[in-house]
Amino acid sequence: MSTVTKSTGPAAVPLRFATPIGGVAGTSFKPEHLPDILEAGPRRGFFEVHAENYMGAGGPSHRALEAIRRDHPLSLHGVCMSIGGPGPLDKAHLARFRGLVARYQPALVSEHLAWSTHETSFFNDLLPLPYTAATLACVCDHIDQVQEAIRRPLLLENPSTYVAFRQSSMSETDFIRTVAERTGCGLLLDVNNVFVSATNHGFSALEYLANFPLSQVGEIHLAGHAEQADDEGDLLLIDSHDGPVADAVWKLYEIVIQRRGAVPTLIEWDSKIPDWPVLQAEAAAAQTILDRHQSAMPVGDRHAA
Amino acid sequence: MPHEAGLSFAASFAQALLDPARSTPADLTGPNGKAAGRRYDVYRNNVTVSLIDALAAIYPAVQRITGADFFRAMARPHVRSNPPTSPLLFEYGRYFPEFIAQYEHAQAMPWLPDVARIERAWLDAYHAADALPLSPGRLSAVTPDRLADLAFIPHPATRCLRSQYAAVTIFAANRDDAPVTRIDASRPEDTLITRPEFDVAVRRLPPDGAVFANHLISGRPLGEAAAAALEASSEFDIAANIAGLIEAGAFTSLASGDPT
Numbered sequence: 190m191s192t193v194t195k196s197t198g199p200a201a202v203p204l205r206f207a208t209p210i211g212g213v214a215g216t217s218f219k220p221e222h223l224p225d226i227l228e229a230g231p232r233r234g235f236f237e238v239h240a241e242n243y244m245g246a247g248g249p250s251h252r253a254l255e256a257i258r259r260d261h262p263l264s265l266h267g268v269c270m271s272i273g274g275p276g277p278l279d280k281a282h283l284a285r286f287r288g289l290v291a292r293y294q295p296a297l298v299s300e301h302l303a304w305s306t307h308e309t310s311f312f313n314d315l316l317p318l319p320y321t322a323a324t325l326a327c328v329c330d331h332i333d334q335v336q337e338a339i340r341r342p343l344l345l346e347n348p349s350t351y352v353a354f355r356q357s358s359m360s361e362t363d364f365i366r367t368v369a370e371r372t373g374c375g376l377l378l379d380v381n382n383v384f385v386s387a388t389n390h391g392f393s394a395l396e397y398l399a400n401f402p403l404s405q406v407g408e409i410h411l412a413g414h415a416e417q418a419d420d421e422g423d424l425l426l427i428d429s430h431d432g433p434v435a436d437a438v439w440k441l442y443e444i445v446i447q448r449r450g451a452v453p454t455l456i457e458w459d460s461k462i463p464d465w466p467v468l469q470a471e472a473a474a475a476q477t478i479l480d481r482h483q484s485a486m487p488v489g490d491r492h493a494a
Numbered sequence: 495m496p497h498e499a500g501l502s503f504a505a506s507f508a509q510a511l512l513d514p515a516r517s518t519p520a521d522l523t524g525p526n527g528k529a530a531g532r533r534y535d536v537y538r539n540n541v542t543v544s545l546i547d548a549l550a551a552i553y554p555a556v557q558r559i560t561g562a563d564f565f566r567a568m569a570r571p572h573v574r575s576n577p578p579t580s581p582l583l584f585e586y587g588r589y590f591p592e593f594i595a596q597y598e599h600a601q602a603m604p605w606l607p608d609v610a611r612i613e614r615a616w617l618d619a620y621h622a623a624d625a626l627p628l629s630p631g632r633l634s635a636v637t638p639d640r641l642a643d644l645a646f647i648p649h650p651a652t653r654c655l656r657s658q659y660a661a662v663t664i665f666a667a668n669r670d671d672a673p674v675t676r677i678d679a680s681r682p683e684d685t686l687i688t689r690p691e692f693d694v695a696v697r698r699l700p701p702d703g704a705v706f707a708n709h710l711i712s713g714r715p716l717g718e719a720a721a722a723a724l725e726a727s728s729e730f731d732i733a734a735n736i737a738g739l740i741e742a743g744a745f746t747s748l749a750s751g752d753p754t
Binding site for chain 1: 499500501502503504505507508511512521522523524525526528529530531532533534536537540541544545548577578579580581582583584619620621622623624625650651689692693
Protein backbone atom coordinates (compact mmCIF):
# COMPACT_ATOMS: atom_id res chain seq x y z
CA MET A 190 0.00 0.00 0.00
CA SER A 191 1.92 2.99 -1.19
CA THR A 192 -0.63 5.28 -2.76
CA VAL A 193 -2.74 7.77 -0.92
CA THR A 194 -5.15 10.00 -2.78
CA LYS A 195 -6.19 13.43 -1.72
CA SER A 196 -9.04 15.43 -3.11
CA THR A 197 -7.43 18.84 -2.75
CA GLY A 198 -4.86 20.46 -4.97
CA PRO A 199 -3.99 19.88 -8.61
CA ALA A 200 -4.62 16.34 -9.82
CA ALA A 201 -1.70 16.06 -12.22
CA VAL A 202 0.64 14.40 -9.74
CA PRO A 203 -0.69 11.55 -7.64
CA LEU A 204 0.13 11.76 -3.97
CA ARG A 205 2.29 8.76 -3.42
CA PHE A 206 4.48 7.97 -0.47
CA ALA A 207 7.09 5.38 -1.21
CA THR A 208 7.35 2.47 1.15
CA PRO A 209 9.79 3.44 3.88
CA ILE A 210 13.10 1.91 2.95
CA GLY A 211 14.30 1.43 6.51
CA GLY A 212 17.85 1.22 7.71
CA VAL A 213 19.75 0.69 4.49
CA ALA A 214 22.95 2.28 3.28
CA GLY A 215 23.08 3.89 -0.14
CA THR A 216 25.55 5.68 -2.35
CA SER A 217 25.60 8.66 -4.65
CA PHE A 218 24.83 7.43 -8.17
CA LYS A 219 27.58 8.31 -10.59
CA PRO A 220 26.96 7.49 -14.28
CA GLU A 221 30.48 6.08 -14.67
CA HIS A 222 29.47 3.29 -12.26
CA LEU A 223 26.37 2.31 -14.25
CA PRO A 224 27.91 -0.66 -16.12
CA ASP A 225 29.28 -2.14 -12.85
CA ILE A 226 25.99 -1.59 -11.03
CA LEU A 227 23.90 -3.18 -13.79
CA GLU A 228 26.26 -6.10 -14.14
CA ALA A 229 26.09 -6.85 -10.40
CA GLY A 230 22.30 -6.80 -10.49
CA PRO A 231 19.86 -5.56 -7.83
CA ARG A 232 21.46 -5.02 -4.46
CA ARG A 233 20.31 -3.99 -1.02
CA GLY A 234 20.57 -0.24 -0.64
CA PHE A 235 19.51 2.87 -2.49
CA PHE A 236 20.95 5.46 -4.83
CA GLU A 237 20.89 9.20 -4.44
CA VAL A 238 21.06 11.66 -7.32
CA HIS A 239 21.29 15.42 -7.52
CA ALA A 240 17.94 16.44 -8.96
CA GLU A 241 19.40 19.15 -11.21
CA ASN A 242 21.42 16.62 -13.21
CA TYR A 243 18.16 15.03 -14.37
CA MET A 244 16.26 18.15 -15.32
CA GLY A 245 17.08 17.91 -19.02
CA ALA A 246 14.23 17.07 -21.40
CA GLY A 247 15.56 13.64 -22.40
CA GLY A 248 18.63 11.70 -23.40
CA PRO A 249 21.07 9.29 -21.76
CA SER A 250 20.82 10.76 -18.22
CA HIS A 251 17.19 9.73 -17.94
CA ARG A 252 17.89 6.34 -19.46
CA ALA A 253 20.57 5.73 -16.80
CA LEU A 254 18.30 6.89 -13.98
CA GLU A 255 15.46 4.71 -15.24
CA ALA A 256 17.80 1.71 -15.26
CA ILE A 257 18.86 2.40 -11.67
CA ARG A 258 15.36 3.14 -10.46
CA ARG A 259 13.95 -0.07 -11.94
CA ASP A 260 15.72 -2.16 -9.30
CA HIS A 261 16.49 0.22 -6.44
CA PRO A 262 14.91 2.83 -4.21
CA LEU A 263 15.91 6.36 -5.15
CA SER A 264 16.74 9.42 -3.10
CA LEU A 265 16.20 12.69 -4.94
CA HIS A 266 18.52 15.32 -3.51
CA GLY A 267 17.94 18.89 -4.64
CA VAL A 268 20.96 21.16 -4.59
CA CYS A 269 19.77 24.41 -6.17
CA MET A 270 16.33 25.33 -4.80
CA SER A 271 17.86 28.20 -2.80
CA ILE A 272 15.47 27.61 0.09
CA GLY A 273 17.63 29.73 2.39
CA GLY A 274 17.71 32.76 0.11
CA PRO A 275 15.58 35.89 0.54
CA GLY A 276 14.29 35.90 -3.04
CA PRO A 277 11.22 34.03 -4.23
CA LEU A 278 11.67 30.42 -5.27
CA ASP A 279 12.25 29.86 -8.98
CA LYS A 280 8.83 28.61 -10.08
CA ALA A 281 10.17 26.88 -13.17
CA HIS A 282 12.75 25.10 -11.07
CA LEU A 283 10.12 24.05 -8.56
CA ALA A 284 7.98 22.67 -11.39
CA ARG A 285 10.93 20.66 -12.70
CA PHE A 286 11.60 19.30 -9.21
CA ARG A 287 7.97 18.33 -8.83
CA GLY A 288 8.10 16.64 -12.23
CA LEU A 289 11.07 14.49 -11.18
CA VAL A 290 9.34 13.46 -7.96
CA ALA A 291 6.29 12.42 -9.97
CA ARG A 292 8.29 10.61 -12.63
CA TYR A 293 10.73 8.66 -10.48
CA GLN A 294 8.72 8.25 -7.25
CA PRO A 295 11.75 8.56 -4.98
CA ALA A 296 11.71 7.03 -1.50
CA LEU A 297 13.47 10.12 -0.14
CA VAL A 298 13.32 13.76 -1.25
CA SER A 299 15.65 16.34 0.24
CA GLU A 300 17.02 19.86 -0.13
CA HIS A 301 19.45 22.14 1.72
CA LEU A 302 19.25 24.81 4.34
CA ALA A 303 21.28 27.12 2.11
CA TRP A 304 20.96 29.42 -0.87
CA SER A 305 22.66 29.44 -4.24
CA THR A 306 20.82 32.02 -6.35
CA HIS A 307 20.65 35.76 -5.79
CA GLU A 308 18.61 37.87 -8.18
CA THR A 309 19.62 36.49 -11.57
CA SER A 310 22.93 34.86 -10.65
CA PHE A 311 23.33 31.19 -9.78
CA PHE A 312 26.50 30.62 -7.76
CA ASN A 313 26.65 26.82 -7.79
CA ASP A 314 27.52 26.60 -4.10
CA LEU A 315 25.59 26.06 -0.88
CA LEU A 316 25.80 29.49 0.74
CA PRO A 317 25.08 30.22 4.41
CA LEU A 318 22.37 32.31 6.00
CA PRO A 319 21.97 34.08 9.33
CA TYR A 320 19.59 32.50 11.83
CA THR A 321 17.05 35.20 12.64
CA ALA A 322 13.28 35.57 12.89
CA ALA A 323 13.26 37.05 9.38
CA THR A 324 15.19 34.19 7.74
CA LEU A 325 13.16 31.66 9.72
CA ALA A 326 9.91 33.01 8.29
CA CYS A 327 11.40 33.04 4.80
CA VAL A 328 12.75 29.48 4.98
CA CYS A 329 9.44 28.16 6.35
CA ASP A 330 7.55 29.88 3.56
CA HIS A 331 9.85 28.33 0.95
CA ILE A 332 9.56 24.85 2.43
CA ASP A 333 5.76 25.19 2.53
CA GLN A 334 5.87 25.98 -1.19
CA VAL A 335 8.09 23.01 -2.00
CA GLN A 336 6.01 20.59 0.06
CA GLU A 337 2.83 21.90 -1.51
CA ALA A 338 4.32 21.36 -4.95
CA ILE A 339 5.63 17.85 -4.38
CA ARG A 340 2.81 16.98 -1.96
CA ARG A 341 4.97 15.10 0.46
CA PRO A 342 7.35 16.06 3.23
CA LEU A 343 10.78 17.32 2.30
CA LEU A 344 13.89 16.36 4.24
CA LEU A 345 15.92 19.51 5.03
CA GLU A 346 19.68 19.10 5.34
CA ASN A 347 21.80 20.89 7.94
CA PRO A 348 24.63 22.85 6.28
CA SER A 349 28.39 22.84 6.65
CA THR A 350 29.59 26.42 7.04
CA TYR A 351 32.82 28.39 7.17
CA VAL A 352 31.52 31.74 8.44
CA ALA A 353 28.93 32.92 10.95
CA PHE A 354 26.71 36.01 10.69
CA ARG A 355 26.91 38.65 13.39
CA GLN A 356 23.15 39.19 13.19
CA SER A 357 22.24 35.56 13.99
CA SER A 358 19.99 35.47 17.02
CA MET A 359 19.45 31.74 17.45
CA SER A 360 21.47 28.57 17.20
CA GLU A 361 21.42 26.43 14.08
CA THR A 362 19.76 23.56 15.96
CA ASP A 363 17.04 25.86 17.35
CA PHE A 364 16.49 27.23 13.85
CA ILE A 365 16.24 23.78 12.28
CA ARG A 366 13.98 22.43 15.02
CA THR A 367 11.60 25.38 14.61
CA VAL A 368 11.54 24.96 10.82
CA ALA A 369 10.62 21.28 11.25
CA GLU A 370 7.91 22.13 13.79
CA ARG A 371 6.37 24.88 11.68
CA THR A 372 6.48 23.18 8.28
CA GLY A 373 6.23 19.50 9.19
CA CYS A 374 9.31 18.80 7.11
CA GLY A 375 11.65 15.96 7.99
CA LEU A 376 15.38 16.37 8.40
CA LEU A 377 18.42 15.05 6.63
CA LEU A 378 21.22 14.95 9.17
CA ASP A 379 24.61 15.28 7.52
CA VAL A 380 26.98 14.04 10.22
CA ASN A 381 30.04 15.18 8.29
CA ASN A 382 28.54 18.67 8.08
CA VAL A 383 28.09 18.65 11.87
CA PHE A 384 31.73 17.67 12.32
CA VAL A 385 32.96 20.23 9.77
CA SER A 386 30.91 23.08 11.27
CA ALA A 387 31.79 22.10 14.84
CA THR A 388 35.49 22.27 13.99
CA ASN A 389 35.14 25.48 12.03
CA HIS A 390 33.08 27.27 14.65
CA GLY A 391 34.61 25.75 17.74
CA PHE A 392 31.50 24.08 19.16
CA SER A 393 30.96 20.54 20.36
CA ALA A 394 29.59 18.16 17.74
CA LEU A 395 28.10 16.01 20.50
CA GLU A 396 26.30 18.99 21.98
CA TYR A 397 24.98 19.90 18.53
CA LEU A 398 23.66 16.36 18.11
CA ALA A 399 22.13 16.45 21.61
CA ASN A 400 20.19 19.57 20.55
CA PHE A 401 19.25 18.25 17.12
CA PRO A 402 15.69 16.90 16.78
CA LEU A 403 16.80 13.36 15.94
CA SER A 404 13.23 12.04 15.89
CA GLN A 405 12.64 14.08 12.72
CA VAL A 406 15.64 12.62 10.91
CA GLY A 407 14.65 10.59 7.86
CA GLU A 408 18.05 10.26 6.24
CA ILE A 409 21.70 10.60 7.15
CA HIS A 410 24.60 11.74 4.99
CA LEU A 411 28.21 10.72 5.51
CA ALA A 412 31.08 12.13 3.45
CA GLY A 413 34.74 12.95 3.45
CA HIS A 414 36.20 16.40 4.12
CA ALA A 415 39.46 18.22 3.43
CA GLU A 416 41.67 20.40 5.63
CA GLN A 417 42.67 24.04 5.20
CA ALA A 418 43.59 26.87 7.56
CA ASP A 419 41.67 29.99 8.62
CA ASP A 420 43.08 33.54 8.99
CA GLU A 421 44.58 32.65 12.36
CA GLY A 422 46.25 29.52 10.98
CA ASP A 423 43.81 27.21 12.77
CA LEU A 424 42.26 24.17 11.15
CA LEU A 425 39.39 24.91 8.79
CA LEU A 426 37.56 21.88 7.42
CA ILE A 427 36.16 21.92 3.90
CA ASP A 428 33.10 19.85 3.03
CA SER A 429 34.73 18.41 -0.08
CA HIS A 430 32.96 15.04 -0.62
CA ASP A 431 36.15 13.80 -2.24
CA GLY A 432 37.32 10.97 -0.01
CA PRO A 433 36.43 8.37 2.59
CA VAL A 434 34.45 9.20 5.72
CA ALA A 435 36.73 10.30 8.59
CA ASP A 436 37.04 8.09 11.68
CA ALA A 437 35.63 10.82 13.93
CA VAL A 438 32.57 11.10 11.70
CA TRP A 439 32.02 7.33 11.84
CA LYS A 440 32.07 7.59 15.66
CA LEU A 441 29.51 10.39 15.66
CA TYR A 442 27.41 8.40 13.21
CA GLU A 443 27.29 5.38 15.46
CA ILE A 444 26.22 7.59 18.37
CA VAL A 445 23.42 9.02 16.24
CA ILE A 446 22.24 5.57 15.13
CA GLN A 447 22.32 4.32 18.72
CA ARG A 448 19.97 7.14 19.71
CA ARG A 449 17.82 7.37 16.60
CA GLY A 450 17.73 3.78 15.39
CA ALA A 451 18.58 2.72 11.87
CA VAL A 452 17.66 5.25 9.15
CA PRO A 453 18.64 5.35 5.45
CA THR A 454 22.25 6.47 5.27
CA LEU A 455 24.05 7.81 2.24
CA ILE A 456 27.75 7.77 1.45
CA GLU A 457 28.20 11.02 -0.48
CA TRP A 458 31.17 11.06 -2.81
CA ASP A 459 31.03 13.73 -5.52
CA SER A 460 34.55 14.41 -6.67
CA LYS A 461 37.70 12.33 -7.13
CA ILE A 462 35.11 9.59 -7.55
CA PRO A 463 36.53 6.13 -6.78
CA ASP A 464 35.83 2.86 -8.54
CA TRP A 465 32.49 1.31 -7.69
CA PRO A 466 33.88 -1.36 -5.30
CA VAL A 467 35.52 1.34 -3.14
CA LEU A 468 32.28 3.30 -2.87
CA GLN A 469 30.37 0.10 -2.21
CA ALA A 470 32.76 -0.85 0.61
CA GLU A 471 32.15 2.50 2.28
CA ALA A 472 28.38 1.85 2.12
CA ALA A 473 28.95 -1.64 3.51
CA ALA A 474 30.70 -0.08 6.51
CA ALA A 475 27.63 2.08 7.16
CA GLN A 476 25.37 -0.94 6.69
CA THR A 477 27.30 -2.83 9.36
CA ILE A 478 26.63 -0.08 11.87
CA LEU A 479 22.98 0.14 10.79
CA ASP A 480 22.53 -3.62 11.16
CA ARG A 481 23.78 -3.48 14.71
CA HIS A 482 20.86 -1.21 15.51
CA GLN A 483 18.09 -2.47 13.23
CA SER A 484 15.89 -3.60 16.13
CA ALA A 485 15.55 0.01 17.23
CA MET A 486 13.80 0.83 13.95
CA PRO A 487 10.19 -0.29 13.63
CA VAL A 488 10.15 -0.21 9.83
CA GLY A 489 12.56 -1.56 7.28
CA ASP A 490 14.07 -4.77 6.08
CA ARG A 491 13.85 -7.90 8.13
CA HIS A 492 17.10 -9.75 8.14
CA ALA A 493 19.61 -11.36 10.45
CA ALA A 494 20.94 -8.65 12.71
CA MET B 495 10.64 40.18 -3.52
CA PRO B 496 12.60 43.31 -2.58
CA HIS B 497 14.90 43.01 0.40
CA GLU B 498 12.72 42.95 3.42
CA ALA B 499 14.01 43.85 6.82
CA GLY B 500 16.65 41.38 7.95
CA LEU B 501 17.05 39.77 4.54
CA SER B 502 19.80 41.91 3.03
CA PHE B 503 22.49 39.35 3.96
CA ALA B 504 22.38 37.67 0.56
CA ALA B 505 22.94 40.86 -1.41
CA SER B 506 26.15 41.75 0.43
CA PHE B 507 27.32 38.13 0.47
CA ALA B 508 26.67 37.74 -3.26
CA GLN B 509 28.23 41.05 -4.27
CA ALA B 510 31.78 40.07 -3.32
CA LEU B 511 31.62 36.41 -4.37
CA LEU B 512 32.82 36.98 -7.93
CA ASP B 513 34.79 40.14 -7.26
CA PRO B 514 38.11 39.53 -5.47
CA ALA B 515 38.66 43.31 -5.21
CA ARG B 516 35.76 43.66 -2.76
CA SER B 517 36.36 43.14 0.91
CA THR B 518 34.74 40.44 3.03
CA PRO B 519 31.11 41.32 3.85
CA ALA B 520 31.03 43.18 7.17
CA ASP B 521 28.33 41.02 8.76
CA LEU B 522 30.48 37.87 8.59
CA THR B 523 32.69 36.60 11.37
CA GLY B 524 34.61 33.60 12.59
CA PRO B 525 33.98 32.16 16.06
CA ASN B 526 34.93 34.26 19.12
CA GLY B 527 35.64 37.31 17.00
CA LYS B 528 38.06 35.54 14.65
CA ALA B 529 38.43 37.01 11.16
CA ALA B 530 36.19 35.85 8.32
CA GLY B 531 38.52 36.63 5.39
CA ARG B 532 39.93 33.25 4.51
CA ARG B 533 36.69 31.64 5.59
CA TYR B 534 34.71 33.77 3.12
CA ASP B 535 37.35 33.02 0.49
CA VAL B 536 36.35 29.33 0.68
CA TYR B 537 33.00 30.34 -0.82
CA ARG B 538 34.66 32.58 -3.41
CA ASN B 539 36.92 29.73 -4.39
CA ASN B 540 34.09 27.17 -4.49
CA VAL B 541 32.02 29.38 -6.77
CA THR B 542 34.75 30.33 -9.22
CA VAL B 543 36.41 26.92 -9.37
CA SER B 544 33.15 25.00 -9.69
CA LEU B 545 32.01 27.26 -12.53
CA ILE B 546 35.34 26.91 -14.33
CA ASP B 547 35.01 23.14 -13.84
CA ALA B 548 31.53 23.34 -15.34
CA LEU B 549 32.92 25.07 -18.45
CA ALA B 550 35.72 22.50 -18.66
CA ALA B 551 33.12 19.73 -18.59
CA ILE B 552 31.09 21.39 -21.35
CA TYR B 553 34.14 22.25 -23.49
CA PRO B 554 36.59 19.32 -23.15
CA ALA B 555 37.98 19.65 -26.70
CA VAL B 556 38.65 23.36 -26.22
CA GLN B 557 40.46 22.55 -22.99
CA ARG B 558 42.50 19.80 -24.65
CA ILE B 559 43.52 22.17 -27.44
CA THR B 560 44.49 25.05 -25.14
CA GLY B 561 45.79 23.00 -22.22
CA ALA B 562 44.24 23.19 -18.75
CA ASP B 563 46.19 26.23 -17.52
CA PHE B 564 45.30 28.34 -20.57
CA PHE B 565 41.71 27.16 -20.42
CA ARG B 566 41.27 28.01 -16.75
CA ALA B 567 42.91 31.41 -17.17
CA MET B 568 40.52 32.11 -20.06
CA ALA B 569 37.46 30.77 -18.23
CA ARG B 570 38.06 32.69 -14.98
CA PRO B 571 37.18 36.19 -16.24
CA HIS B 572 34.24 34.72 -18.14
CA VAL B 573 32.64 33.04 -15.12
CA ARG B 574 33.16 36.23 -13.10
CA SER B 575 31.50 38.46 -15.68
CA ASN B 576 28.92 35.89 -16.84
CA PRO B 577 27.81 33.68 -13.94
CA PRO B 578 25.01 31.22 -14.74
CA THR B 579 21.46 32.52 -14.74
CA SER B 580 19.99 29.02 -14.42
CA PRO B 581 20.59 26.41 -11.73
CA LEU B 582 20.94 23.86 -14.53
CA LEU B 583 24.67 23.84 -15.19
CA PHE B 584 24.26 21.92 -18.44
CA GLU B 585 22.67 25.12 -19.78
CA TYR B 586 25.73 27.18 -18.84
CA GLY B 587 28.40 28.60 -21.11
CA ARG B 588 26.30 29.78 -24.07
CA TYR B 589 28.30 33.01 -24.29
CA PHE B 590 31.65 31.30 -23.91
CA PRO B 591 32.30 30.75 -27.67
CA GLU B 592 31.79 34.47 -28.26
CA PHE B 593 34.04 35.25 -25.30
CA ILE B 594 36.75 33.00 -26.80
CA ALA B 595 36.40 34.87 -30.11
CA GLN B 596 37.17 38.13 -28.27
CA TYR B 597 39.79 36.70 -25.92
CA GLU B 598 43.10 38.37 -26.62
CA HIS B 599 45.27 35.30 -26.11
CA ALA B 600 43.12 33.03 -28.33
CA GLN B 601 43.43 35.15 -31.48
CA ALA B 602 45.96 32.74 -33.00
CA MET B 603 43.23 30.06 -32.96
CA PRO B 604 40.42 31.70 -34.98
CA TRP B 605 38.71 28.31 -35.34
CA LEU B 606 38.47 27.78 -31.57
CA PRO B 607 35.08 29.56 -31.11
CA ASP B 608 33.51 27.29 -33.75
CA VAL B 609 34.90 24.20 -32.04
CA ALA B 610 33.33 25.51 -28.83
CA ARG B 611 30.00 26.07 -30.62
CA ILE B 612 30.00 22.41 -31.67
CA GLU B 613 30.65 21.35 -28.08
CA ARG B 614 27.83 23.53 -26.77
CA ALA B 615 25.47 22.11 -29.43
CA TRP B 616 26.64 18.58 -28.58
CA LEU B 617 25.47 19.05 -24.98
CA ASP B 618 22.16 20.52 -26.11
CA ALA B 619 21.63 17.47 -28.29
CA TYR B 620 22.58 15.20 -25.38
CA HIS B 621 19.84 16.62 -23.15
CA ALA B 622 17.24 17.22 -25.87
CA ALA B 623 13.85 15.53 -25.66
CA ASP B 624 13.62 11.92 -26.79
CA ALA B 625 11.93 11.34 -30.15
CA LEU B 626 11.93 8.61 -32.76
CA PRO B 627 13.64 9.63 -36.00
CA LEU B 628 11.80 9.60 -39.31
CA SER B 629 11.99 6.23 -40.99
CA PRO B 630 13.72 6.42 -44.41
CA GLY B 631 10.83 4.50 -46.00
CA ARG B 632 8.45 7.38 -45.34
CA LEU B 633 10.02 9.59 -47.97
CA SER B 634 9.96 6.97 -50.70
CA ALA B 635 6.20 6.63 -50.17
CA VAL B 636 5.65 10.28 -51.13
CA THR B 637 4.52 10.72 -54.72
CA PRO B 638 6.90 12.85 -56.85
CA ASP B 639 4.35 15.60 -57.42
CA ARG B 640 4.19 16.28 -53.68
CA LEU B 641 7.93 16.29 -52.99
CA ALA B 642 8.54 20.00 -53.57
CA ASP B 643 5.96 20.97 -50.94
CA LEU B 644 7.17 18.45 -48.43
CA ALA B 645 8.43 19.85 -45.12
CA PHE B 646 10.03 18.10 -42.16
CA ILE B 647 9.75 18.31 -38.41
CA PRO B 648 13.31 18.49 -37.01
CA HIS B 649 14.31 16.15 -34.22
CA PRO B 650 14.67 18.09 -30.92
CA ALA B 651 18.39 17.20 -30.86
CA THR B 652 19.20 18.36 -34.40
CA ARG B 653 21.70 21.22 -34.78
CA CYS B 654 23.48 22.46 -37.90
CA LEU B 655 26.51 24.72 -37.58
CA ARG B 656 28.65 26.41 -40.25
CA SER B 657 32.31 27.30 -39.99
CA GLN B 658 34.92 28.93 -42.17
CA TYR B 659 37.38 26.52 -40.58
CA ALA B 660 37.79 22.76 -40.22
CA ALA B 661 35.86 22.98 -36.95
CA VAL B 662 34.31 19.51 -36.96
CA THR B 663 37.60 17.78 -37.80
CA ILE B 664 39.33 19.67 -34.99
CA PHE B 665 36.43 18.91 -32.63
CA ALA B 666 36.45 15.19 -33.44
CA ALA B 667 40.22 14.93 -33.06
CA ASN B 668 40.15 16.51 -29.60
CA ARG B 669 37.11 14.99 -27.89
CA ASP B 670 39.19 12.09 -26.60
CA ASP B 671 42.80 11.42 -25.65
CA ALA B 672 43.89 9.85 -28.96
CA PRO B 673 46.92 11.44 -30.64
CA VAL B 674 46.10 14.28 -33.02
CA THR B 675 47.69 14.45 -36.46
CA ARG B 676 48.16 17.70 -38.32
CA ILE B 677 44.89 19.27 -39.46
CA ASP B 678 44.48 21.87 -42.20
CA ALA B 679 42.29 24.28 -40.24
CA SER B 680 41.60 26.54 -43.21
CA ARG B 681 39.13 24.19 -44.95
CA PRO B 682 35.54 25.34 -44.27
CA GLU B 683 33.34 22.70 -42.67
CA ASP B 684 29.69 22.46 -41.72
CA THR B 685 28.48 20.24 -38.92
CA LEU B 686 25.33 18.23 -38.38
CA ILE B 687 24.60 17.09 -34.83
CA THR B 688 21.86 14.56 -34.17
CA ARG B 689 20.82 12.11 -31.50
CA PRO B 690 18.62 9.52 -33.22
CA GLU B 691 18.32 7.50 -30.02
CA PHE B 692 20.69 8.04 -27.11
CA ASP B 693 24.10 8.60 -28.65
CA VAL B 694 24.94 12.04 -29.97
CA ALA B 695 26.29 11.84 -33.53
CA VAL B 696 28.44 14.57 -35.08
CA ARG B 697 28.87 14.60 -38.87
CA ARG B 698 30.61 16.77 -41.40
CA LEU B 699 28.08 17.83 -44.03
CA PRO B 700 28.91 17.76 -47.73
CA PRO B 701 29.68 21.16 -49.34
CA ASP B 702 26.60 23.41 -49.22
CA GLY B 703 24.75 20.71 -47.28
CA ALA B 704 24.24 23.23 -44.47
CA VAL B 705 22.29 25.60 -46.74
CA PHE B 706 19.95 22.76 -47.58
CA ALA B 707 19.80 21.35 -44.04
CA ASN B 708 19.16 24.71 -42.39
CA HIS B 709 16.24 25.40 -44.73
CA LEU B 710 14.67 22.05 -43.87
CA ILE B 711 15.40 22.33 -40.12
CA SER B 712 13.69 25.71 -40.07
CA GLY B 713 10.61 24.14 -41.66
CA ARG B 714 10.98 25.35 -45.24
CA PRO B 715 9.67 22.94 -47.91
CA LEU B 716 11.98 20.63 -49.82
CA GLY B 717 11.60 22.53 -53.11
CA GLU B 718 12.72 25.78 -51.52
CA ALA B 719 15.64 24.11 -49.73
CA ALA B 720 16.75 22.47 -52.98
CA ALA B 721 16.57 25.75 -54.89
CA ALA B 722 18.71 27.50 -52.27
CA ALA B 723 21.29 24.70 -52.33
CA LEU B 724 21.39 24.64 -56.15
CA GLU B 725 21.89 28.39 -56.17
CA ALA B 726 24.94 27.88 -53.94
CA SER B 727 26.23 25.07 -56.16
CA SER B 728 24.76 23.81 -59.41
CA GLU B 729 26.26 20.37 -58.68
CA PHE B 730 24.45 19.97 -55.37
CA ASP B 731 23.19 16.40 -54.98
CA ILE B 732 19.68 16.71 -53.54
CA ALA B 733 18.94 13.00 -53.33
CA ALA B 734 22.16 12.16 -51.51
CA ASN B 735 21.75 15.07 -49.09
CA ILE B 736 18.16 14.35 -48.13
CA ALA B 737 18.99 10.67 -47.70
CA GLY B 738 21.97 11.61 -45.54
CA LEU B 739 19.90 13.88 -43.29
CA ILE B 740 17.20 11.26 -42.80
CA GLU B 741 19.73 8.52 -42.18
CA ALA B 742 21.40 10.74 -39.55
CA GLY B 743 18.07 11.10 -37.74
CA ALA B 744 17.73 14.84 -38.32
CA PHE B 745 13.93 14.69 -38.55
CA THR B 746 11.08 13.03 -36.70
CA SER B 747 8.27 13.28 -39.20
CA LEU B 748 6.90 14.88 -42.32
CA ALA B 749 5.08 18.14 -41.76
CA SER B 750 2.84 17.99 -44.81
CA GLY B 751 2.12 15.70 -47.72
CA ASP B 752 2.35 12.82 -45.28
CA PRO B 753 1.09 9.81 -47.24
CA THR B 754 0.08 7.71 -44.25
